[in-house]
Structure formats: structure tokens, C-alpha cells
Amino acid sequence: MYVRPAAAAAAAFLGFTLTLLGGTASYAVAGPDSPTTARAAFGGPVVYAHRGASAYAPENTLESIDLAMQLGFDWVENDVQRTRDGELVVIHDDTLARTTDVEQVFPGRQPWRVKDFTAAEIARLDAGSWFGEEYGGARVPTLREYLHRVQRNQQRLLLEIKKPELYPGIEEQTLAVLEDAGWLDERHVTRRLVVQSFSADSVRIVHGLRPDLVTAFLGTPAVADLPRYAQFTDRINPWHTTISADWVAAVHGLLGAHGKAMEVDTWIVDDAATARKVQSMGVDGIITNAPDVVREAVGGY
Template sequence: MHVVRPAAAAAAFLGLALSLLGGTAASAASGAPGTPAAPSTAQKRFLGPVVYAHRGASAYAPENTIASIDRAMWMGFSWVENDVQRTRDGELVVIHDDTLARTTNVEQVFPDRKPWAVKDFTAAEIARLDAGSWFGPQYAGERVPTLREYMDRVQDNRQRLLLEIKKPELYPGIEEQTLELLDELGWLDEQHVAKRLVVQSFSADSVRIVHRLRPDLVTAFLGTPSVADLPKYAEFTDRINPWHTTISADWVKAVHGLLGAHGKAMEVDTWIVDDAATARKVREMGVDGVITNAPDVVREAVGGF
């Protein structure tokens, strides 16, 4: 029996929608198999904002785990977001907090290692930790993935990635190291760079470094610069990704009025929106994307893909 994976079904729907807008299903599939092409501004208005599964479908599975991105895939979401940090012995791992305490059992396994900072543990030590039981017993044994493991699954799932370099001030050189690994895994070829990868950070310096090292990459700054400061950011980034409580329609319009690092209108992807009313509010503001723990709630409220 042939089983249609939700990601493939979503791609097929997007291909149909693009055809209604003057595109073709072929153009929608011009990236990796099953990966729809990035839509134009007119297509976004028709389809709704892009929906990014924040740390995977993290309302339904433990954040930043393989289970969470698998859950997003089975729910039909192409874009996932993650956080990248570095272990004591130099391995890149996918975890949000700069300590292991909240999302693993590190306090039980290593009771004498407080404050349990990610940077103080080796990759082998972190691999021993349970990163799923805190969320629910059905996820017992889920691990903190290395970035290599995570990227392999994103590739297998035919997903796209909004990659956040987390706390770069703690990890000198993490930008170059992350790009080197992405390159090794084939994620810096033309197709991935054009359609499947965005790198973001709360650190403007980190975003600048990524842009300098790989000027072809789409980058995003996490924050809400003043309208007067936006032109400075447009020199090295393509998107401004703010917390939804900090923006207005006029601010979004100001961002859209600038050309970013690649000579295209800058975009706005806002976070963290998990309820229907807020999703509709930011859609009316004109945002291009919504980063959410509950992507199904946002999709039902405002469309999107």
C-alpha cells in the first residue's frame, strides 16, 4: 500500500495553490523532492503567513528533539526552528537553554555539576541524559540531539530549517563551526540555501558574521529595532523577527519598505504565537511568518503553510 506522508501532501496542496496564482506544481517542487518553492508576496497573501514549528511541534512533543520535528512533519509542516549550542568538547547540540536542568534529568544523573551548563558537559555526557520524560512518560529516553543527527532527520523528513545560533557569546567561533557542518552535510548548496535554510540570532554581531562568511545565506535578526535603526540591519540581514507584543502594523510596514542584504524587501517573522486571536492579529499587521509551538492552531486560524 502506498502511504502519502503529510509533508508530501502539504507540498501537493501548495503546488495546487501556486497553480491557481499563476505558478505551477513543477515550480513548487523545484527544490528537493517534496519541498515546495518559496512563495512570492502575492502567494503569501493568498496562502497566509509561513508557519514555523518552534523547536519542532513543541506543544505536542519535547522541544528541540527528533520526536518534535517528526511530529511537525506528520502534522504537515515543512518549516521547523531549532537552537544550536556547543558542548565542552566542541560538539554542536540542539537545545534552547544554556543549562540542561529544565529539559533533561541532568540533576539526577550529575547531581554535583550545578549549574549544569551545556558548555560544561561533553557530548557523551549529554547523550546519557533523558530529554523527554519531563514532557511526558511516552517520551522517556528521548535524547538531546547533536546538530548532525538533527540535520540528518530534517533532511530525511524533507523539511526546512530556521536555525538559531543561541548565546553565541558563550561559544566563540560557533558561527563558522555551524556553517562548516552545514556545508559538510550538503546544506549550503544552491538548492538548500535558496529554499530550505535561514540562520538567525538575537546577536546582531553573530548575524553579521554569518552574512560575512556566507553572503548567499538568508539571515534574520531576532529583536525589534527602532524604525530609525532598521536601515543598519538591512545591510547584513534579510529579516527582522520580533516578539509579537513589540510590533505594530506601521512597524511591519517600515520593515517591508527596506531592501535587505540580498536586495529584496525585508520580511518579518514574529514569535511566539500560540493562540488563534493573536495569530489573526499579527496576520492583519502583515507579517510574513509566524513562529509557534502550536502550528496547527495558527494554520487553522489564519491559513498559512
């Protein structure tokens, strides 16, 4: 369990202060500009709240993205998978055991895979108590519920299609839900949404279906392979331990699928020293469980 009571209290206070001042700090700073434009204007990498403010609230819950908003971050990251009856839900693991009470509610149904449970069954689960008693009763949100909350919070979304090999057709289905929720209009597509995956095939499918969408590949391809990825994606998002300044420069030296310089958003960086290290490499964004720590270290937004 990753809980910092003092930090959480500070987060709540900061969120209250920001609310009194009239909204999230990051939205006020970045305004309607794209992440790249805002970074160029204000000099810091974009900070993405990984699974919400997941150092301080249970990951991928509505509570976690609400806390990210209160802390002043409008970019949140999530993970999308599919239930047995075809509902898209927001959860990281392909099993329910780590972040819910599924073993108590549904004993004997191990290994408790997401794809083996209906949406109604998953809605019964407690997705917060594992993190802290104060979050008891938090739920695994459907993607539709999650999008509604992100929209209400005036946030932006880095959406990960998780393990698409388990869910044939999930790319088309995700786009359909985004369309129904109003997330594929020009404003969202150009300013508020990025779709990523560890699967190059999945990213390629999304790009083929919606060439206007910004996409990202999760991984660290060899420099020689980067031009191939540039044909169907706009960003390469690597684990921070796998990159160097030269590698970042090589990515920046290529034009991505939309004819603009490719970007690098690295993960998962939760401490100040590492945040400053990757900033010095020239990354465009930092994906983090502790966005407040990273923002303080690098002056990001």
C-alpha cells in the first residue's frame, strides 16, 4: 500500500485553495494549447497523473482523478479493459484480486480475471479499502463513468488500451465509447485526448481508424526502428530507466504521424531526483503517481 497521510492532507488543502482561486492551476496555465505548445511556452514538462493521483488515492478510481484535479493537474492517465459481457472498465491488472475485494465477494472464481466477470458483478466490488479505510466503497468505474467525470473536472485524458490481445476488437469499441461520450470532436481530439498502448499493432489500428487522434507507443524502440513507429504514432512513451538524452533527441528528430516532431513522455517517475534527471534529457512529459512531487521538482504543469 502506498499511502502518505501528510502528503494527502497537504493535497486536500491545496485542492481546496485552488478551488477557491477558481479552478485547476494547470488548466489556467496551459489554457487550450496543446501539451507541446504549452511546454515550449512555459518551459516545464507536462505532468500526467498516473491512474489519477495514485500515490494518495486508489488507482484508476473516480476518487483518484478528483484528487488529481484538486491538486491542479488536468492530465490523467488510465487503463481500459473489457468485462465478460462487453463493458469497458477502468482497471490496470487483468485480474481483480490486487485492487478489489473480489476474493471475498466471489470466492472460488480464481484467478479472478476481469474478462470472466460481468460489469454488474464488478460494480459490486470495493476498489478502495485495499488502499485505505477512508476509501472504502470506491468502485471500478466503467469507461463511460470515467469519461463523464474527467469531462466534469475539465481534465484531459491519456487513455491506455490494456492488453488488447485479450480483448479482440477493443480498439474499435473504445473509439465507439469515446464517440458516444462526445470525446471525438475536434476540441477533444486536438487538445484533450491521447490514446496509447504497449501493443504497436493496437496503436496502428487506432491510427488507422481515427488518423486525427494523437497516439503513443509505450516502450523504448531501438533508434534504428523509430522511423517505422513514426508512420503511425506521434509519441514514444518509455520507462525512464531505458532512455538517454541521445535517445530522446533521436525521437525528437523524427516527424510523427501528424507531421510534427515526435514527443517523449516517460514513466513512472515518483521522486524529485529522477524527475530532474529525465527533465535534463529533454522529455516532453512525465507520467507519475505523485504529480505534486514531480511538479515541485521540475516546474512542470
